[in-house]
Amino acid sequence: MSRSAGNGAESGSGGGSVGGVGATQGARDDRGRSLTGSLAHRVPDLGAMELLLAVARLGSLGGAARELGITQPAASSRIRSMERQLGVALVDRSPRGSRLTDAGALVTDWARRIVEAAEAFDAGAQALRDRRDSRLRVAASMTIAEYLLPGWLVALRAQLPDTAVSLLAGNSAAVAERLLADDADLGFVEGVSVPTGLDSAVIGHDRLIVVTAPGHPWARRRHPLAAAELAATPLILREEGSGTRQVLDAALGGLARPLIELSSTTAVKAAAVGGAGPSVLSELAVGEELTTRRLVRVPVADVVLARDLRAVWPTGHRPTGPARRLLSLTRA
Amino acid sequence: MSRSAGNGAESGSGGGSVGGVGATQGARDDRGRSLTGSLAHRVPDLGAMELLLAVARLGSLGGAARELGITQPAASSRIRSMERQLGVALVDRSPRGSRLTDAGALVTDWARRIVEAAEAFDAGAQALRDRRDSRLRVAASMTIAEYLLPGWLVALRAQLPDTAVSLLAGNSAAVAERLLADDADLGFVEGVSVPTGLDSAVIGHDRLIVVTAPGHPWARRRHPLAAAELAATPLILREEGSGTRQVLDAALGGLARPLIELSSTTAVKAAAVGGAGPSVLSELAVGEELTTRRLVRVPVADVVLARDLRAVWPTGHRPTGPARRLLSLTRA
DNA sequence: TGAGGGCATAAGCTGGGGTTATGAGCAGGA
């Protein structure tokens, strides 16, 4: 393949489809995944994505290579193999630098999503690893640890790159225990009551919302759902004793009727998306599903399904230093 | 290392820190990234994440291996090397199966985020690749292609696994052109006006919102911002001619004053997060930043910064088949 | 007590991604 063969211009608008490739393997499983090679075989790896982002930012393969600490030929071949894998020209190589194709710009944006999720993963994993011998020890309840903390940690790391943050996840009681035993500097809990011995600040709200698949009759309701109606309808729920279940029971007066009981938020989401019925979930857990309309929010009239998200610390020990900084990142 | 050495119990709540590892390399760059090895070296690859999810779901290494089409030793060693890399015990291996550690459960949830982003990437890439010779040809404007379409495609693929979807991204005019030339079956545009020759249905709204870094004075305002105040303040903006800029100018009467002009949404976000000043951005673009409070939304009083998101098709040619199905996934 | 499912260990192969070394297109200044 000679210098600027084939791709080059790729005109003003669309997805550049590079020739050949021919891999239109029709075999798919029941979820539409190709059977030959799972995701990892069809999606470039993180290194390639980082490289692509660097190329996009710097406008040069060699520059990107330098930034990532590899050589220019390595970068070039990596990008090329990514293009081969995707069957789409991503960068327009010229002797004066490399610019993204239109398709490349789109792919880069999607790649950025993945890299951001990976950064959150990394920040969380780092915190998990930093257990002892660390400077800022955070204890958090599951929902917060799952959905919010990784993002905060990414932000915190931008401000305090040298602070090792350690994370410990558990229920409210465990968080309180750790704080009081001075095993943690700052805690995060969700729920109405604050464990005794702790001071707290509200940092946000976790609303439970009623959701259904778009096909469900409730998705087309024009008027909000009444509490009684909600209480009378069997719902896809977390198991009894779970945090969200407690809040729901309290709001309805202990009446929530389970259609199915599942032991993880993910399983509940999957069931709801699959159309098994309406469910009640934390809005933190279903943001993505709502924007892509895999789930639809059903407005509710006379029930308050909100619980506070709070930062907590031992009474008297106002957060200072890194803890204070983290707190300020989270606060409304 | 013998059978159940070391990790095992790890009691009821937290992040299990496996011994050793010792890789607390202090060297970090200005963003807190470790210099030795970029993200890709600190984060397990997609294959490992998929494997972990499978183990979580099936409760067995061998079962997960079977599902992914690899052998049991391969799965075992892969998980083990992931644990070594993260410095945390993830699964509790027993002769009767494998369950996740508490830390493992957390890590699995974070991993799921990455895998979901990768699925969206894959769906988009597949559509980009399927240019010609496909059954459903979609043309979409950039914002929609970037933030919404991948999710819809994932959902559509669940319903119609065998339909090849092709995607073409461009501005409104390009979308219209493709539809009228019968180069596309369904289009998506944002903006107030519908190109002539096309019918449309509103499928959502893209609100532009005013955001700042949490440290900015506006972040602590108690009262909404007046339009005049917004118009009088220099803002971080996309370049003149961009879609969001047009809407903003229209809403303010052509008065928006740029503090900095940048040519990509990502660059604008980065500047705003960095505290360079207030900005106006699509709410689709800043969802993540808002929930993690890297950016804060500033309420605005008397300006309507909404534009419709519309599905469009050639007048008369009501969407049918897969196009209709996709439309129903997006519709309110 | 055997059958079967679970996991571990060991030895060997393969290929993707890295490296060095070299050359060629294009711009801008002496």
Add this chain to the structure above:
DNA sequence: TCCTGCTCATAACCCCAGCTTATGCCCTCA
């Protein structure tokens, strides 16, 4: 005009991560 410096490409070689097959131990259950 030619040199210098940036860009990218190609070629030959190397290494190790991750896979495989083969085998064995642990535990449970009929």
